[in-house]
Amino acid sequence: MNFESVHLLNDLGNAVENGQGERIKRISVSQQIQDSLRARIVSLELAPGQNLSRSDIATHYGVSQTPVRDAMMKxxxxxxxxIYPQSKTEVSKIDVEHARETQTLRLSLELEVCRRLAKSGDPKAIDQARKILHLQETALSDGDLGLFSMLDKRFHLSLFQAVGIANLWQLVASRSGxxxxxxxxNLPDPGKAAxxxxxxRLILDAIESGNVQAxxxxxxxHLSGTLETVDQIVARNPDYF
Known part of the structure; x- marks a missing residue:
């Protein structure tokens, strides 16, 4: 990750999600573990169907089992x-129907967000998104799909922030596992990142031109891409579903 990437991501991370108020700087140990485990699950580092030992997780993070238990319950x-009581805990298989439901919610919200931006007549509202797009281009050129994926989320968050409803992005994100x-x-598939x-680019150009239909x-x-190829994804990774 280059210096510009680090600087922008730090700025975004330190920004208040809805553009107002004060950021809470301290979170509980269980919340930190929850966030870390969630990231590892979503990135597929912890694969669907994988067994997780509470004691091993506690050792990994250097904590007692209590915050691990709380994080796992969340x-x-x-x-x-x-969680199978008195037995085991597994990373859940990917639920395609849940994914479709979340995508419906996200699509309805993001359409409204982008319509507002297109109607605003303020090209500066998408300046942050333009900067993130540039960093995404660099990440892809460098072959860094991990950074590319992180910036992808930042790109969409910046649009929600631009209209002052970033809390709704957090609602979508909490359901998006x-x-x-x-x-x-799907991301490593040839041509997907490009x-x-x-x-x-199309979204930002259409917003900047004020063309709501475009x-x-x-x-x-854009948002239909992955689900249109879900059958192929499932066929390649049957153990994950």
Whole structure:
């Protein structure tokens, strides 16, 4: 990750999600473990169906089993873990129907966000998204798909921030474990990352021109990509579903 990437990501991370108020700087140990485990599950480092030992996780993070238990219970509520009492805990298989539901929610919200931006007549509203797009291009050129994926989320978050409803992005993100895993299985496919950049450019160009119809079309086409290939993804990774 280059210096510019680090600087922008730090700025975004330190920004208040809705552009107002104060950022909470301290979170509980269990929340930190939950966030870390979630990231490892979504990235597929912890694979669907993998058994997780509470004691091993506690040792990994250097904590007692209590915050690990609390974190795992929260992840079960998200549908990312399956806990069998007095038996075992497994990373949940990818639920395609849940992914479709979340995508429906995200599409409806993101269409409204981008329509507002297109109607605003303020090209500066998407300056942050333009910067992130540039960093995404660099990440792809460098072959860094991990950074590319992180910046992809930042790109969409920046659009929600631009209209002052970043809390709704957090709502979508909290439900996105299954669809995000599908995307991470799809991302290495030839041409997929370049296609994402293509649609990001189309979305920003349509917003900047104030063309609401073109904005709608670009958002719909962009967000439909992974689910249109879900049968192929499942066929290649049957043990994950």
């Amino acid at each position: 992840l079960e509520e998200e549908g990312l873990l399956t 299954h669809i995000d895993r599908l995307r991470n299985l 296609n994402i950049l293509h649609y990001h 904005t709608d079309e670009a958002v719909r086409s």
